[in-house]
Amino acid sequence: MNRRLVLLLLLALAVAVPLSLLAGRVWIDPFDPQTRNAALIVLQLRLPRAALALVLGAGLGTAGAAMQGFLRNPLADPGLFGIAPGAALGAVLSFWTGYAASAYLLPVFALIGAGGAMALLALIAGRDGGVALFTLAGLMIASLAGALMSLAISLAPTPFAMSEIVTWLMGALADRSWREVWIATPLTLAGIAVLLAAGRSLDALTLGEAAARSLGLDPRRLQVLMIAGIGLTVGASVAVAGIIGFVGLIVPHLVRPLTDRRPSSLLVPSALAGALLLLVADCLCRVLPLAGAELRLGIALSLIGAPFFLHLLLRMRRGLA
Amino acid sequence: MSGYATLEANGLGLAGRLSGVTLSLRAGEVTAICGPNGAGKSSLLGCLAGLTKHDAGTVLLDSTPLERVAPAERARRLGFLPQSPEVAWDVSVEVLISLGRLPWKGAPAGEAQAAIDGAIAAMDLEAFRHRPVSRLSGGERARALMARVLATRPDWLLADEPLANLDLAHAAALLRRFHAQSAEGRGVVLVLHDLAMAMNHADRVVVLHNGRVFADGPPSEALAPGVIRAVWSCEARWLGDPGTQALSVS
Numbered sequence: 003m004n005r006r007l008v009l010l011l012l013l014a015l016a017v018a019v020p021l022s023l024l025a026g027r028v029w030i031d032p033f034d035p036q037t038r039n040a041a042l043i044v045l046q047l048r049l050p051r052a053a054l055a056l057v058l059g060a061g062l063g064t065a066g067a068a069m070q071g072f073l074r075n076p077l078a079d080p081g082l083f084g085i086a087p088g089a090a091l092g093a094v095l096s097f098w099t100g101y102a103a104s105a106y107l108l109p110v111f112a113l114i115g116a117g118g119a120m121a122l123l124a125l126i127a128g129r130d131g132g133v134a135l136f137t138l139a140g141l142m143i144a145s146l147a148g149a150l151m152s153l154a155i156s157l158a159p160t161p162f163a164m165s166e167i168v169t170w171l172m173g174a175l176a177d178r179s180w181r182e183v184w185i186a187t188p189l190t191l192a193g194i195a196v197l198l199a200a201g202r203s204l205d206a207l208t209l210g211e212a213a214a215r216s217l218g219l220d221p222r223r224l225q226v227l228m229i230a231g232i233g234l235t236v237g238a239s240v241a242v243a244g245i246i247g248f249v250g251l252i253v254p255h256l257v258r259p260l261t262d263r264r265p266s267s268l269l270v271p272s273a274l275a276g277a278l279l280l281l282v283a284d285c286l287c288r289v290l291p292l293a294g295a296e297l298r299l300g301i302a303l304s305l306i307g308a309p310f311f312l313h314l315l316l317r318m319r320r321g322l323a
Numbered sequence: 324m325s326g327y328a329t330l331e332a333n334g335l336g337l338a339g340r341l342s343g344v345t346l347s348l349r350a351g352e353v354t355a356i357c358g359p360n361g362a363g364k365s366s367l368l369g370c371l372a373g374l375t376k377h378d379a380g381t382v383l384l385d386s387t388p389l390e391r392v393a394p395a396e397r398a399r400r401l402g403f404l405p406q407s408p409e410v411a412w413d414v415s416v417e418v419l420i421s422l423g424r425l426p427w428k429g430a431p432a433g434e435a436q437a438a439i440d441g442a443i444a445a446m447d448l449e450a451f452r453h454r455p456v457s458r459l460s461g462g463e464r465a466r467a468l469m470a471r472v473l474a475t476r477p478d479w480l481l482a483d484e485p486l487a488n489l490d491l492a493h494a495a496a497l498l499r500r501f502h503a504q505s506a507e508g509r510g511v512v513l514v515l516h517d518l519a520m521a522m523n524h525a526d527r528v529v530v531l532h533n534g535r536v537f538a539d540g541p542p543s544e545a546l547a548p549g550v551i552r553a554v555w556s557c558e559a560r561w562l563g564d565p566g567t568q569a570l571s572v573s
Contacts, residue, residue, distance in 0.1 A: 218398030
């Protein structure tokens with residue numbers, strides 16, 4: 003059943019990727035070679051953007067699936083670990099210091115922020131590997147990073163820096179180049195590989211912590227894998243695209259009913275579905291007729307994601323009643 | 324069955340919960356651990372399963388200290404069913420049972436399927452194989468969770484209150500299945516709250532009181548009225564014939 007789902011998703015991607023290269027403010031007709039600058043638009047603007055959508059979507063989808071398996075909660079989101087706010091704080095500091103002018107420093111600052119959040123998480127979470135303490139630690143890191151970010155924004159040296167920061171925080175893939183692809187791809191792929199290695203442990207956790215340990219689960223090792231895997235995927239994504247929420251929440255949900263519901267069976271389909279979702283959403287942002295600028299991807303996904311989350315909550319409430 | 328025929332506790336101590344517990348459990352027997360609330364039953368079972376770290380003493384699996392047994396090996400030898408087990412995702416019965424194969428990473432797929440089929444047969448779950456866990460009754464769910472432990476093909480079955488939330492008929496049926504497992508040479512250790520169940524169905528009863536072994540032996544001795552008076556502080560006597568006795572508490 004899983005193989006068929008993976009094939010279907012690959013097929014959908016095979017259709018969506020070429021289409022996404024043609025769609026945009028300038029529509030490219032593949033049968034009419036007369037479009038001006040077509041090669042330039044496809045190779046320098048749309049191809050890196052599509053590649054980035056695929057890579058980041060795959061990373062966020064896998065991170066969400068792993069996170070829901072780890073916390074045994076269908077409402078969990080990779081953002082809960084505070085790694086995304088940590089990375090965003092790093093990026094904001096780079097704006098504040100003016101270093102963002104150099105194209106490589108913003109991602110580097112963001113990755114340092116993500117690494118700091120990961121280290122803090124590992125430090126607080128302790129040795130026993132308990133999930134509750136870990137989640138609370140993540141929430142505290144998220145709110146601390148959020149507060150520091152607000153502080154940095156409020157103390158921004160110039161109004162220009164402030165507007166730069168605020169715009170950047172609303173994640174987007176617009177104007178990204180191959181440079182961002184080369185930064186994000188290796189980190190994200192490494193993160194996905196780490197999360198795939200956690201698959202069996204996540205399966206064992208289905209039975210609760212005690213039974214999982216009796217099946218040979220090493221909670222400490224799983225925790226390390228989760229911090230590294232979520233840190234790499236989410237950190238890389240924030241570093242090149244700003245905050246893109248809800249992919250990690252929605253995607254595993256849509257995929258789960260089509261699998262046997264074991265956390266490990268969810269990882270690969272969630273990667274593919276995440277890639278597809280981000281690619282399609284980014285295309286829609288590009289073609290939506292909006293006066294002035296194009297719709298920011300982060301805003302678009304929150305506009306879809308928040309009602310989806312509410313729908314889930316309502317359905318769960320009905321289930322509990 | 325392999326050579327692991329004994330599971331021993333030697334002077335086990337755990338701050339505030341266990342003190343100087345020494346026991347030698349044998350495969351091929353159903354041993355019930357009984358005691359009032361807070362006596363240390365679950366702590367003892369957790370120590371025997373290698374899940375709870377104890378402060379003093381050792382647990383020996385066929386004369387090897389348990390902490391020296393690799394986690395995967397321990398997981399293959401000791402099957403553990405926690406109190407009020409959870410199933411986080413609404414998987415099918417077959418997928419749930421297949422989780423019991425996790426400690427056997429790298430084993431041939433045919434062997435895994437045979438173990439899963441065997442566990443399904445032992446717990447009489449063929450009709451529910453593809454049913455989601457959320458659509459099982461309490462009794463069916465208890466059997467499916469037990470089958471998950473059996474799919475590991477462990478030498479020992481350690482279960483913490485496996486009969487909680489089961490009605491009389493289902494509890495008795497599950498106990499018969501535990502007996503069938505012990506007849507196959509497995510060691511079965513159950514924490515039981517219901518003294519009549521322990522009296523009628525266990526081969527051996529260990530009574531814990533304030534973290535110490537108060538009585539250890541055949542049910543008729545370990546659960547004699549004198550022991551019940553001393554440990555549970557109530558006057559009680561056994562009615563009926565051996566095997567179907569009931570406890571009358573005054």
